[in-house]
Each structure stands twice: as structure tokens, then as C-alpha cells.
Amino acid sequence: MNAPLEDSLTPQIRVEDDRTGLSITTLRSALADNLFYIQGKFPGTATKNDYYMALAYTVRDRLLQRWLNTTQTYRKNVKVVCYLSAEFLIGPQLVNNLINLGIYAKIRQAVEESGLSLQELIEQEEEPGLGNGGLGRLAACYLDSLSTLEIPAIGYGIRYEFGIFDQEIRDGWQVEITDKWLQYGNPWEIARPEEYVEVKFGGRSEHYYDEKGNYRVRWIPDRVVKGVPYDTPILGYQVNTANTLRLWKAEAIESFDFQAFNIGDYYGAVDAKIVSENLTKILYPNDEVIQGKELRLQQQYFFVSCALQDMIRLLLSTEVSLETFHQQFAVQLNDTHPAIGVAELMRLLVDEHRIDWDKAWHITQNTFAFTNHTLLPEALEKWPIELFGRLLPRHLEIIYEINQRFLDRVRMKYPRDLGKLSRLSLIDESGERYVRMANLACVGSHAINGVAELHTELLKKTVLKDFYEFFPEKFANVTNGVTPRRWMVLSNPRLTRLITEKIGDRWITHLDDLRKLETLADDASFRQQWRQIKQETKGDLAAYIRKKLDIIVDPKSLFDIQVKRIHEYKRQHLNVLHVITFYNRLKHDRDLDITPRTFIFGGKAAPGYFMAKLIIKLIVSVANIVNNDPDVRDRMKVVFIPDFNVTLGQRIYPAADLSEQISTAGKEASGTGNMKFALNGALTIGTLDGANVEIREEVGAENFFLFGLTTEEVYGLKARGYRPFDYYNQNAELKAVIDLISSGFFSHGDVDLFKPLIDNLLYRDDYMLLADYQSYIDTQEKVSQAYRDRENWTRMSILNVARMGKFSSDRSIREYAQKIWKVEPVPVELLQLCPGGQCLLV
Structure with a gap:
């Protein structure tokens, strides 16, 4: 007998079923079902990737109830944090979700009983390369903490089809390979095409009076692009909260032009689709000169407009007045990339929803907060007026209006100070006219923060000095942090187990609990366990x-590691000067009693950044000589590990003995790699730059290897007239190192290969390597001596970890929530979404 139609459309599903159950039998059944029904494969024909996808869907199923409950909870009247970032470097999701769900062991057993290797399936996952490094990884850590702390949040960004390039090293040079992270599908995201928004570009604005005689402006664009959201759940650690990362993909309003096709214009028929989708094709690498790159400005405006329209839609769906927007949303601008949001929110409120200017400005200022991530003036975005006006004509008018009203206030406070007026203006008029995005963000936000105590103080004194003097109440510091879930629990399971055995597992969400390890630093048996791990x-x-590079390194040697973006201010080439110094000493005295070292480098250079790519070439060239020289007798090795990313970081940070944080003082905003290293027991050699200052304060000066000029000394030396050639002439060991590079010793006799790098050091040296060289070498000698006393080194390592509680991203997010966003946690109750034990189709 056939069942009634309505019954046949109602899946007979219990709450504990193949999609939610956690018994080993159920998990194995779910894995098999997903392989068959989602991947469409029998076990005999399935690839490892098919099995990975089936496993990922099995895990995602167990996220969905939390995710949907979270969304349902936020439909109530709660304030939501919206984190706007052009980059989210979230890393692989499978293991992170297993840990946060607390089902890693069960999944491993189910997978292994199915005749598979969990580790092999984990290695199948493509990492979403949606960021360049620190800024994008910080955004990912913050999403993890927002969910773990049960704070309502949405991350908004761009779904780049091609992420940061994959890096290969060929003949010592970096070669960029397209990152096709989506080629086999992404099981963690769900497309929401029905929630698309439209984004305008170009055209002109039209001024008119409405039916009530009010002055209005409408934007008549040249082009309209569709923004389609793709949602990824971001689950908190062992809570029910799963916030959303919503990434936007650009599509054409109409994908196919039948009129063009019918008259024989085959290419023109799909041209709009191609042009529109190019918008979110590729992530711009850091350190590329972006001023004037129209596509980059289009990308920034596109995702910000999508996000703000989405927020307005969410608000209006709850029948709450749009005039309460700033009470419903706290929008954080992660650097200047989303700063166009200030003008866009004004446009949406004033033009689209007819709110008067003063009220709209009050809403806008009280909605946005701005995080500045740089001290380098050249990194503060600005856009040529011609380009900006051509692409966003209405926004340029709005920015002019904001600027006029703001400068009227400046004139009242500083009536005869034309210099201050010029510096505070949203428009740079010193030559070719530009829109200054940092200035727009400062004026249009209620809060401005730096990302380390030193960085915030330097912002007040340098690049944002005039804004600090005008808006001192806006400024605050929130030192960066990293999530201990990924950067300890996931990446360092042995150490996690040891710590948890000794002090319990509360530290995973309350990192200050690591302080309990301090008393164990003097326990010899504990030190032995620590050292063994x-x-x-x-x-x-x-x-x-050995597997990837065919280089044999000694795990008993000191692992001296520097992994980060390759940039002159991060001074990987200062590290190389030490490597060559170390090598020269061994060559001059083959019986020298020296602490064996393995020097490990990793990081990507922007494709257009010649000097950074030359630094990579130098590292690899030095490695080729050193690693093949029998005189060093395996007492030193040099390794450049290609394609540094989150996945590699998870291998590298836990293995480090020494963390290289050697940027020129006053140049690094914060750094987060320094935190990941120290949290995993590496000791730091570093300058007083960025968050190094606070790490040293926390772990103790005696457990930190400090060298180099301070920020004040850097500024002072430059003011007096820095002459790097004098340092070269007066230091025999330094001269020998530079002369060896210049001689062609590391370049098969080619004396011209590294000449640009050497000339820059001798005659410019903007980042003062030669001034810091001797201090660095002397401190490295202290490192070598300290490593020989393995008991004390281990004690220092334990104390580093024990005192790193401050650098949890949980602490950072609590500070943002209290000081800037004024939001409270909203616990999510895991309600049964399937009434009567059945999921109804509605």
C-alpha cells in the first residue's frame, strides 16, 4: 500500500541518526552514505579525495544543528559583531571542527575501522588561501574566539576563486603557481544564491527633489554586479555557538545575452559574465603597489556593499527601525581595505532609505570601529580622485561632503593651522589628488585601535598623530592574540596532552591557567617529558x-626558525648575515666548539617585490653551499621550506627552539607568529618591536634574547644621518660576510647577482641591518651558550609557555567586546529543530 503523498515527502529521521549520531557504527554508516549519495561513488572507484569529501560532509552534518540554532537565536534582539576583512586565512577546517566538536577520537576510530587512514584524509584537504598572512590569519583567530566566547558575529569577506599563490622554488627563485583551492569543491560552504544583493559601479549621480520637496540624489550606474553569499560555519570550542563566515562571489546579473548571441556575437554573449566574475577571481598579494589598481578598489567596495546591504536586510526582516542600526550591529574595519564602508553606509541610509544626513552620520560613526595594522606610511591606502570618481561617483560626492563638514570643525579648533588642515583632510592635495582611506576610517568611526601597546603609542605619535590630537577619546589599544585551539591543541597534540594531564583542560579556553605550569618548571621529570615532546x-x-626537500637535518641541533612574509623590514637578510657569519667561523676553525644549528626559513614574497625575491634567492644559494660543504660536518644546515601557509605553520611552530622576531624597531605593528612560537615553547630572539615588547614583559627579560636599537634610537640615528658604510668598514667580521656575498661565492662566481641587495645595505640600509648586526651576532652567541644547558633551556621554554596567557585571541576579543563593541555573550541553546523527532520539509 502506497503511503500518502505528504508522508512520502517527510523523511523519517530521528534526532540521533546518520546525520547527528556519534556512535562508531553510526559514523561509519554516515561516511558510507555520504560517499554513495553525495560523492556518487562505490568504495571500489572512490579516490582519497572522495573519501575526504564524504568525511567532511559527515562532520559538517554534525555542525548544522548548532549552526542553525545559532542563526535562530540571533533572530532575537541581539547586537551582532560584523567583522569586515578583505582576507580570512582560515586554514584547513576538518581537524579544527573535530576538535571543537570533541569527536576527534571517535572519527578516527570510525575511519580506521572503515579501512582508511584519518591522517591521509586530513592531508587531502585544500587550504583556502584567502589571505596573505598575519592580517587574514588574525581575522580567522578572531572568528574562532568570537564563537568560543559565544558572541554573536558574522565575518564578511571575499570568496576569491584563486587565493594567495602557491610557491615553488626553481633554481633558487620563487615561482608563483595558481592556487586552485576550489578545483575539487569545498564541502564546508553552503551557497545562498537566494540572498544575493546587487552592487553598482560607474555611471553618474542624478540630483532631484522628491514628492515632498526634499533634495535627493540617485545613483545611475554603468554596471551592476550580483553578489552571491557563500556561508561557512565557524564553530566555537565545545559550545553550541557556530557563527557564520559569509564570503561574497561576484556574478553577472544576466549570464548570457541572447540578443548578442542571435546576431553572431558569441564572445559578447558571455562577456558580462566574464567581466563580472573577474571581480572576485584573485587575491592581491601583499606588498604589491595597489594605488591605482581599479580591480582592487572594485573588490573592496563590492564586499563592503554586499555586507552592509546584507545587514540592512537582516535588520529590516526583524521589523526593527533602521535608525537603530548602530545598536544592532558593531562593524569592525580590519585595516583600511573596508574603509569605503563609511561612505557606502551613508549612501544607503541617505539615498536609499531617506534618512536625513545628521542622523545617518550619527548612525554611521557609532556603527564603525577601525583597526590600524601598519606603521608604514606607504601602506596607508589612498586612491586617485579620477579613478575613484569614475568608479564610485556618488561616494566621491559623499566623501567631499563628509570632508567639508569635518574640516569646518578642524578650522574652529585650529583656526590658522593650514598644515593640520591639510594633513587631516580626507583628500590629499599635495600633488595628484587622492582619497585617503585611513583618514576616512578615522573620521567615520567611533573607535580607533592599534594592535600592540608600542604600535598604538607610535600611531599616536606618527602616522595618526593629528587624529589623536583631534579625537583622543577614540584611541585604544587591543594587542593581538592567537587561538590556542588551532595553535596548540590542533598543531601540538603531544604538548596539549602533557599540559592537560598536569593542570586539566580549562586552559584551552582560559589561557591564563597556563600559569600553573610555573611550579613544574623546577621538576626534573616534567622537564624531561617536555624535552622529549x-x-x-x-x-x-x-x-x-627530508621527504619534501631531500635534506637531512639533525633533530638534536638547535632549530632556529624564521617563517613569515618576506619583506625587507622583517629582515630575513639579517638572519642570513648571521648564517654566513656562523659558516665563516666554522670554515676558519674546523675544530671550533660550536652549538649545532639548523636554520629554517619560510615565507612568500609578493610577485612584484624584486628585493624580497632576491632575499629568497640568497637564502637558497647560501643553503646550497653550506649543506654541501664537508667542512661543516653537519654542524649547520640551512633550509628554505617552500609554500609557507597555515598547514605548514602547524608543523613548524611546535618544532622551533628559537623564534626569529628581528624586524627593525618601530616597523612591525604587532606580529602573531611571535606568539605562536612562544606558545609552543620556543624562545625568542628579537628587537623591542610590535608585540615582542609585551611578550618580553610577560615571560621575563631573562627568558628572552633581546638585541638591537630601540625605536627611539632608530629615529635618532636616522635624524643624525645614518651611514651604513661606516659599520661595514669598522667591523671586520661583517665586512668579511658582505665581501663573501659580493665575490660571487654563493652565486657560481656571478658578482652581479646579489649586487642590488649589497648596494642597498651599504648605501641606504633603510631597515638598519648593519647598525644592528653586531648586537644580533653577540646575542646569537648567548643563544648558543644557553642551549648547551639543556635543563635550563627547558626551564625557560616551560616558563615561556606558562606566561603566554595574555596572547590568547580570547583575551583580545573580550577587550574588543567590552571597550569598543559593547556586546555581551549570547549562549545558544541546542534546541531540537525537528519537532517530534522528525525533520519536516516546509
């Missing part, structure tokens, strides 16, 4: 290096 982790990295 570090040795095993180093062994894992050594095995990886």
Missing part, C-alpha cells in the same frame, strides 16, 4: 624536510 616534534619536521 620537543624532540619528537622536531623529528617530525626533520622527516618532512
Whole structure:
């Protein structure tokens, strides 16, 4: 007998079923079902990627109830944090979700009983390369903490089809390979095409009076693009909260022009689709000169407009007045990339929803907060007026209006100070006219923060000095942090187990609990366990290096590691000067009693940044000589690990003995790699720059290897007239190192290859490597001596970890929530979404 139609459309599903159950039998059944019904494969024909996808869907199923409950909870009257970032470097999701769900062991058993290797499936996952490094990874850590702390939040960004390039090293040079992270599908995202928005570009504005005689402006664009959201759940650690990362993809309003096709214009028929989708094709690498790059400005406006329209839609769907927008949303601008949001929100409120200017401005200022991430003036975005006006004509009018009203206030406070007026203006008129995005963000936000105590103080004194004097109440500091879930629990499971055995597992969400380890630093048996774990982790990295690069390194040697974006201010070439100094000493005295070292580098250079690429070439060239010289007798090795990313970071940070944080003082905003290293027991050699200052304060000066000029000394030396050639002439060991590079020793006799790098050091040296060289070398000698006393080194390592509680992203987010966003946690109750034990189709 056939069932009634309505019954046949109602899946007979219980709450504990193949999609939610956690018994080993159920998990195995779910894995098999997803392989068959989602991947469409029998076990005999399935690839490893098919099995990975089936496993990922099995895990995602167990996220969905939390995710949907979270969304349902936020439909109530709660204030939501909206984190706007052009980059989200979220890393692989599978293991992170297993840990946060607390089902890693069960999944491993289910997978292994199915005849598969969990580790092999984990390695199948493509990492979404949706960021360049620190800024995008910070955004990902903050999403993790927002969910773990049960704070309502949405991350908004761009779904780049091609992320940051994959890096290969060929003949010592970086080669960029397209990052096709989506080629096999992304099981963690769900497309929401029905929630698309439209984004305008170009055209002109039209001024008119409405039916009530009010002055109005409408924007008549040249082009309209559709923004389609793709949602990824971001689950908190062992809570029910799963916030959303909503990334936007650009599509054409109409994908096919039948009129063009019918008259024989085959290419023109799909041209709009191609042009529109190019908008979100590729992530711009850091350090590329972006001023004047129209596509980059289009990308920034596109995702910000999508996000703000989405927020307005969400608000209006709850029948709450749009005039309460700033009470419903706290919008954080992650650097200047989303700063156009100030003008866009004004446009939406004034032009589209007819709110008067003063009220709209009050809403806008009280909605936005701005995080500045740089001290480099050249990194503060600005856009040529001609380009800006051609692409966003209405926004330029709005910015002019904001600027006029703001400068009227400046004139009242500083009536005869034309210099201050010029510096505070949203328009740079010193030559070719530009829109200054940092200035727009400062004026249009109620809060401005730096990302380390030193950075915030330097912002007040340098690049944002005039804004600090005008708006001192807006400024605050929120030192960056990293999530201990990914950067300890996931990446360093051995150390996690040891710590948890000794002090319990509360530290995973209350990192200050690590202080309980301090008393164990003097326990010899605990130090032995700690040392053994570090040795095993180093062994894992050594095995990886041998497999990938065919270089044999000794896990007993000191692992001296610098992994980060390649940039002159980060001074990887100062590290190389030490490597060559170390090598020269061994060559001059083959019996020298020296602490064996393995020097490990990793990081990407922007494709157009010649000097950074030359630094990589130098590292690899030095490695080729050193690693093949029998005189060093394996007492030193040099390794450049290609394609540094989140996945590699998870291998590298736990294996480090020494963390290189050697940027020129006053140049690094904060750094977060320094935190990941120290949290995993590496000792830091570093300058007083960025968050190094606070790390040293926390772990103790005696547990930190400090060298180099201070920020004040850097400024002072430059003011007096810095002459790097004098340092070269007066230091025999430094001269020998530079002369060896210049001689062609590391370049097969080619004396011209590294000449640009050497000339820059001798005659410019903007980042003062030669001034810091001797201090660095002397401090590295202290490192070598300290490493020989393995008991004390281990004690220092334990104390570093024990005192890193401040650098949890949970602490950072609590500070943002209290000081800037004024939001409270909203616990999510795991309600049964399937009444009567059945999921109804409605």
C-alpha cells in the first residue's frame, strides 16, 4: 500500500541518526552514505579525495544543528559583531571542527575501522588561501574566539576563486603557481544564491527633489554586479555557538545575452559574465603597489556593499527601525581595505532609505570601529580622485561632503593651522589628488585601535598623530592574540596532552591557567617529558624536510626558525648575515666548539617585490653551499621550506627552539607568529618591536634574547644621518660576510647577482641591518651558550609557555567586546529543530 503523498515527502529521521549520531557504527554508516549519495561513488572507484569529501560532509552534518540554532537565536534582539576583512586565512577546517566538536577520537576510530587512514584524509584537504598572512590569519583567530566566547558575529569577506599563490622554488627563485583551492569543491560552504544583493559601479549621480520637496540624489550606474553569499560555519570550542563566515562571489546579473548571441556575437554573449566574475577571481598579494589598481578598489567596495546591504536586510526582516542600526550591529574595519564602508553606509541610509544626513552620520560613526595594522606610511591606502570618481561617483560626492563638514570643525579648533588642515583632510592635495582611506576610517568611526601597546603609542605619535590630537577619546589599544585551539591543541597534540594531564583542560579556553605550569618548571621529570615532546616534534619536521626537500637535518641541533612574509623590514637578510657569519667561523676553525644549528626559513614574497625575491634567492644559494660543504660536518644546515601557509605553520611552530622576531624597531605593528612560537615553547630572539615588547614583559627579560636599537634610537640615528658604510668598514667580521656575498661565492662566481641587495645595505640600509648586526651576532652567541644547558633551556621554554596567557585571541576579543563593541555573550541553546523527532520539509 502506497503511503500518502505528504508522508512520502517527510523523511523519517530521528534526532540521533546518520546525520547527528556519534556512535562508531553510526559514523561509519554516515561516511558510507555520504560517499554513495553525495560523492556518487562505490568504495571500489572512490579516490582519497572522495573519501575526504564524504568525511567532511559527515562532520559538517554534525555542525548544522548548532549552526542553525545559532542563526535562530540571533533572530532575537541581539547586537551582532560584523567583522569586515578583505582576507580570512582560515586554514584547513576538518581537524579544527573535530576538535571543537570533541569527536576527534571517535572519527578516527570510525575511519580506521572503515579501512582508511584519518591522517591521509586530513592531508587531502585544500587550504583556502584567502589571505596573505598575519592580517587574514588574525581575522580567522578572531572568528574562532568570537564563537568560543559565544558572541554573536558574522565575518564578511571575499570568496576569491584563486587565493594567495602557491610557491615553488626553481633554481633558487620563487615561482608563483595558481592556487586552485576550489578545483575539487569545498564541502564546508553552503551557497545562498537566494540572498544575493546587487552592487553598482560607474555611471553618474542624478540630483532631484522628491514628492515632498526634499533634495535627493540617485545613483545611475554603468554596471551592476550580483553578489552571491557563500556561508561557512565557524564553530566555537565545545559550545553550541557556530557563527557564520559569509564570503561574497561576484556574478553577472544576466549570464548570457541572447540578443548578442542571435546576431553572431558569441564572445559578447558571455562577456558580462566574464567581466563580472573577474571581480572576485584573485587575491592581491601583499606588498604589491595597489594605488591605482581599479580591480582592487572594485573588490573592496563590492564586499563592503554586499555586507552592509546584507545587514540592512537582516535588520529590516526583524521589523526593527533602521535608525537603530548602530545598536544592532558593531562593524569592525580590519585595516583600511573596508574603509569605503563609511561612505557606502551613508549612501544607503541617505539615498536609499531617506534618512536625513545628521542622523545617518550619527548612525554611521557609532556603527564603525577601525583597526590600524601598519606603521608604514606607504601602506596607508589612498586612491586617485579620477579613478575613484569614475568608479564610485556618488561616494566621491559623499566623501567631499563628509570632508567639508569635518574640516569646518578642524578650522574652529585650529583656526590658522593650514598644515593640520591639510594633513587631516580626507583628500590629499599635495600633488595628484587622492582619497585617503585611513583618514576616512578615522573620521567615520567611533573607535580607533592599534594592535600592540608600542604600535598604538607610535600611531599616536606618527602616522595618526593629528587624529589623536583631534579625537583622543577614540584611541585604544587591543594587542593581538592567537587561538590556542588551532595553535596548540590542533598543531601540538603531544604538548596539549602533557599540559592537560598536569593542570586539566580549562586552559584551552582560559589561557591564563597556563600559569600553573610555573611550579613544574623546577621538576626534573616534567622537564624531561617536555624535552622529549620537543624532540619528537622536531623529528617530525626533520622527516618532512627530508621527504619534501631531500635534506637531512639533525633533530638534536638547535632549530632556529624564521617563517613569515618576506619583506625587507622583517629582515630575513639579517638572519642570513648571521648564517654566513656562523659558516665563516666554522670554515676558519674546523675544530671550533660550536652549538649545532639548523636554520629554517619560510615565507612568500609578493610577485612584484624584486628585493624580497632576491632575499629568497640568497637564502637558497647560501643553503646550497653550506649543506654541501664537508667542512661543516653537519654542524649547520640551512633550509628554505617552500609554500609557507597555515598547514605548514602547524608543523613548524611546535618544532622551533628559537623564534626569529628581528624586524627593525618601530616597523612591525604587532606580529602573531611571535606568539605562536612562544606558545609552543620556543624562545625568542628579537628587537623591542610590535608585540615582542609585551611578550618580553610577560615571560621575563631573562627568558628572552633581546638585541638591537630601540625605536627611539632608530629615529635618532636616522635624524643624525645614518651611514651604513661606516659599520661595514669598522667591523671586520661583517665586512668579511658582505665581501663573501659580493665575490660571487654563493652565486657560481656571478658578482652581479646579489649586487642590488649589497648596494642597498651599504648605501641606504633603510631597515638598519648593519647598525644592528653586531648586537644580533653577540646575542646569537648567548643563544648558543644557553642551549648547551639543556635543563635550563627547558626551564625557560616551560616558563615561556606558562606566561603566554595574555596572547590568547580570547583575551583580545573580550577587550574588543567590552571597550569598543559593547556586546555581551549570547549562549545558544541546542534546541531540537525537528519537532517530534522528525525533520519536516516546509
